[in-house]
Amino acid sequence: MALETEKTVIGKIVKVSERGLVVSLSDDGIGIVPVSASLSVETMMERFSSGAQVRVLIGAQDESGSYTLSIEQKPMDADGAEFDQEFARLNHKLTNYSSPQTTPPDSSSEGPSIEERMEEWIAKAEQGLARLRKNRGKRLSEEFYNNNKE
Structure with missing residues (x-):
């Protein structure tokens, strides 16, 4: 039975490779989440591991029978976007914060x-x-x- 395109399913990551994530789609087949501009190899290696479950969106099926998949991205609500902006702003301020320079106590004045x-x-x-x-x-x-x- 072929899977429907544009349908979201949960699969199990079989392998994280240089080409992308190889995902087992229950008994119905195997698919690959290819490396893209938004998901680099480094990002995939950091965020995903073999055996983990992932929600994927089914794309086209190639001649070998495997599916092209993409990681399902939930649309961000307004509160989430606002939170992310505030987090980025505060993180930027903290990263670039330099504490006031305090001079070490002068030992000659203390004795x-x-x-x-x-x-x-x-x-x-x-x-x-x-x-x-x-x-x-x-x-x-x-x-x-x-x-x-x-």
């Missing part, structure tokens, strides 16, 4: 950085340690303790 403060602290600690080592012998010597008793 020394953490690294500089740590180096200063380490230097002071080393000076204190050197003083302790220098006077250690003096503190531990007997003369130091004996002089205090007299």
